[in-house]
């Protein structure tokens with residue numbers, strides 16, 4: 001099944017996704033030998049914005065060219081980049097973003113960004129136009145994915161927190177690997193016809209869909225701060241130790 005654009009918009013703007021992955025094999029072909037990447041962890045490098053696609057009134061995809069059509073970004077799964085821009089007062093601002101593309105996407109990378117009315121970096125993203133350059137540094141992040149590092153992964157993603165998990169093209173994976181990958185969407189403002197969850201992610205939803213607490217599982221969380229806090233409480237109450245959890 002194609003992962004349609006309207007589906008993306010729905011997810012980015014208001015969805016929370018619960019994803020359960022059993023075994024590491026669904027990832028294996030992303031983690032084979034990779035060419036050298038274009039990022040520098042110490043210095044910002046400039047990348048040209050070649051396409052901006054508005055997905056909803058405040059969410060857009062930004063596609064940046066890499067130096068050559070055969071270049072890859074070189075960002076390990078689970079890591080992110082720092083983007084530098086200017087806020088509405090002209091002051092420098094640096095914020096983390098997770099590309100929705102992988103190193104199998106050659107010659108470019110893409111960001112999906114939600115722009116907040118008063119947000120500092122949001123201002124920069126609202127203002128940049130095709131042909132402009134963005135300063136980027138990376139890779140960044142404490143989470144390093146290795147195939148089979150755990151028996152099962154659970155992921156709770158809210159709002160733009162979906163981006164670290166989005167790299168997987170969720171629905172396509174659920175169909176391709178029905179015994180290994182499950183996705184469950186939760187909307188707080190569902191459309192009339194909706195067979196997913198409604199409201200906030202509950203302990204019961206986690207219990208139903210996620211691997212039970214164990215030393216060889218990991219629950220990944222990424223979302224707005226209040227959601228991260230609520231999910232940490234839910235997970236703790238269900239017996240997931242801090243070692244079994246990771247917050248992006």
Ligand SMILES: Cc1cc2nc3c(=O)[nH]c(=O)nc-3n(C[C@H](O)[C@H](O)[C@H](O)COP(=O)(O)OP(=O)(O)OC[C@H]3O[C@@H](n4cnc5c(N)ncnc54)[C@H](O)[C@@H]3O)c2cc1C
Nearest residue numbers: 095096097098112113114116118119120121122160163248
């Ligand atoms: C690991 C990681 C990866 C991420 N990946 C992505 C991604 O791929 N895509 C994405 O969109 N985001 C991502 N984020 C979030 C991103 O880093 C920024 O936090 C987000 O873009 C908001 O930044 P900002 O500077 O625009 O907002 P901020 O200036 O930090 O403002 C944040 C909030 O406060 C409000 N606010 C700010 N100033 C005022 C004011 N004066 N009065 C009232 N309200 C105000 C804003 O409207 C906004 O709601 C990621 C975060 C992390 C930690």
